[in-house]
Amino acid sequence: MKNIAPTLASLLLTLVHAPQALAQASCSSDGTPKPVALFERFISADCAACWGDAATPAPSTNSSAVVLDWIVPGTAGDDAPLSAAASTDALPRLQALGRKPPTSTDVHITSVDGAASGRLRVAHGVAFNDYVGTGISFTPSPAPMQRQAAAAPLAFHLLLVETIPAGTDDTVVPRHIVRSQFEGSWPQAQRSERNKDRPRVWMETRPMRIPDGAQAERLHLVGWVQDASGRIVAAAQSICR
Template sequence: MKNIARTLASLLALALTHAPSALAQASCSSDGTPQPVAIFERFISADCEACWSDAATPAPSATAGAAVLDWIVPGKAGDDAPLSAAATSDALARLQTLGRKPPVATDVHTAAIEATMPARLRVAHGMPFNDYLGTAIAFTPVQRAAQRTGAAPAAMDFYLLLVESVPAGTEGTKVARNMVRNMLHGTLDKRNKLSKSEQMKWMETRSMRIPEGAQAERLRMVGWVQDAQGRVIAAAQSTCR
């Protein structure tokens, strides 16, 4: 059954990239949603229950439009940590990429969107099937920029995150949370191109497992693309309309 779920989720993700209008009633995407101006990441130790419930949790400045993410980092107490049910090894991988150590309490990282090239990013997901969700991310440099340079951009990294939106006043938190539940990290290179007729467009489609305990109706996607220097050049987050 799980193999069937993976296959169907992958097929759905492919359709989400190629024919978003055809699945408007069965998917959620970033279409029509303003691009985030920054990625604001909060890393919370699974040992620190008070950090999760703190009303003074770090938040973006007055500038609106940041994509806020909450990573629960495995703690020293392991499975006995108060927040262990939501902890993920993806948080450790992300911290390692940033060159940071797991926090004792809370750590924050902010990255502004640096539009070094005009580009469009789209993220989407379908409806849950068993324990899986079909997801997609597509990156397209604006045509005129490609024509000016005469060459495709160098290989870039992408992040596609499965996020659960937790409203303030629920699950023990006094502030709204966007808890990272799953992560796909890879490189957009020539292997990801759609076709010869779309030489400047990259995509990735994948089925993502929905972790136990996550509420499917609160799930959405957040994604971004960054260049070889680690600068975020485009970001997107899905909504269900």
């Protein structure tokens, strides 16, 4: 059965993009506030005390920042206290930010450029056989300057995130653990003369495997889009309604 899971997960995602389909069983960023920043916490898998630290840095309660917890593989490997939730995706993310793997907790905050208007949407369907269908799409603003900016290549990041409520699993603060990541790029927009005033829409769909130990009912998506300079021009996260 597992070899058909990606196909069925993709089918579920197709239904998610249909306006009325799976209305009660899908999650998307529709109607959610636009995030103003990424608040990323990088936690060494070697640091058991970091997980339950009540003084863990967090954005202000009225902030619309997206919070992410990356568990960075530690020097103890599989014997590290937090190794079960460690993600190798954390290492290239740290490298992209110009930071080294921490020995405890490190925090990085990246602003989302509100001037670069455009609509980013992320969505996922119901979990099936250890997979979930996911999608990300970006529609740049129709303003002339935004159309020009969107003509350059764009990089996208799509993260499967597990939210762990405070007071559960030995954490006294809410956690948003990055479980897996999918990234790619959308090439320069090619427009015909007839369609040059019509905004280009980029879209990517993909089944993502739910890692061992993750609880499907706690999962949501976080996505963002970067321009060629690395500036984040849009971000979004899904909620389940």
